[in-house]
Amino acid sequence: MGRKSLGIAVVGYGAMHNFGWMHAKWIQSCPRTQLVGICDLSEERRKGAKEDFPTAKIYNSTQEIWDDDEVDMVTLVTPNFTHCELAKEAFANGKHVLTENAMALNGTECDQMVKAAAAAGRSLCVHHNRRHDGNYRIIKEVIESGVIGDIFQIELTPTWYLNPFKGATTELWWGDKERSGGLFFYYGSQAFDWILDLLPGKKITGVNGFAHKQAWFNVTNEDQVTAILKFDNGAVAQFTESYIDASPRPFWRILGSKGAIVDNEGAQIPGYQKQINAPSCGEIEIFTGDVDGNTTKRKKPYKDSDWDEFYADLAAHILDGAPNPVSGEVGRRVLSIVDAAKESIETNQTVVPTWEAE
Incomplete structure (x- = not known):
């Protein structure tokens, strides 16, 4: 000690x-x-x-x-x-x-x-x-158990239809794209950390970014952003954060060679920013199939959120x-993905993150 x-x-x-x-x-x-x-x-x-x-x-x-x-x-x-x-x-x-x-x-x-x-x-x-959210903890545990096989597609989609800064102006730094960095910095930095953590050792070979400004003009942040990440093992991850999506979608949808995970409830864990930790508050669905087209679904409860x-x-x-x-190197890798997505939006090209060698 x-x-x-x-x-x-x-x-x-x-x-x-x-x-x-x-x-x-x-x-x-x-x-x-x-x-x-x-x-x-x-x-x-x-x-x-x-x-x-x-x-x-x-x-x-x-x-x-x-x-x-x-x-x-x-x-x-x-x-x-x-x-x-x-x-x-x-x-x-x-x-x-x-x-x-x-x-x-x-x-x-x-x-x-x-x-x-x-x-x-x-x-x-x-x-x-x-990473200590209860839904993420059980998702990672299931993936590491091998139940759904090798991960080849991740979809992470926190979406709503609402103005997140109703009544605000660009005087609020978080609503000013120049100072905040834009919508990728709201959920995106955490999302990319999750994705990298679920695909350890895999390198990103390209990022494509997309952005839309359609409805909420009291601030300069985008209303919706998307980043598609391609990995060297063929896996693909898509992140979309939207405040102009009126259709309900799963927060997590993860496809593996033997099955899939769906989480419909995990976009907002009750208690975060308000309490030291939180008890289990939902469940994920685990799907597995066989060669004859039979699919089995079972549910597993979230773990506790042990943020402390x-x-x-x-x-x-x-x-x-x-x-x-x-580490700072992990944080740098996350932000290099955001950089690549933003550059892709500007150039309409696939971009390889600068620090992907880390």
Whole structure:
């Protein structure tokens, strides 16, 4: 065993999705992490953080964090476009970094972060903790059991018909494509991490992207985006996120050489951003067939969503030398897929992600 506790400061306690509060709760729930403090530029948000976490230090600036020897690591819960510079500043001051996903705005920024971490001898981790969603956990378990055979097609489709930013304007950074990166950064960065995790060791040979802007003009993000990923073993993955799709579709549809998995319920796991973990809340369908055309369907319940385990794994990595739960190199690969999809949309060509060799 190494050191007993990892001191963490949360940077960002803003209004988007309650993430600053949630990270602080996850940190407090882990026996080997300590919530040292919270930083935000807004006086109102600092006041709210102090009310929510009265024993935590409240920082007015990141410089106060860099000067605090109790802080070993920062968790960046700030807008995507700030992650790169904040991470590099943290590494220059000897701190480890966990950044919310998406890791940054593009693969080039991710590469700078990876290199800065290596130069400083510090760890860089990306918070893809949706690997701990209960539906994803059972999907991965079934795939690894071999029940549906070798995966050759993945369809991941979070779709709705609604305006996700009703009443908002581009003053909201998340609705401004220039600052947010566009719709691929809402569900896409997590989706691509899931897909890569389900196809370990497989290389992407090409990405085709598509985008539509049809209905919600109060913001500049796309209304629908699609990316089709082709892998070196012949597998294909298609991701579509839409807010202009009025037809219900499965969230997951995964085809294997012996069967298939369908998940109709997993687009939104109740409790995320609101509680430390969550009990099973749905079920997947598993289909298998035979040479005579007979198909059998059975159901398996979701596992519990153990989101709090991410910080436990991260503490074990930094304190004990265990594997990094999601390294900066993985985050860079995810963002290089987003880059390739966006380039494909602009050029109408198939694009190979820049860092696919990782």
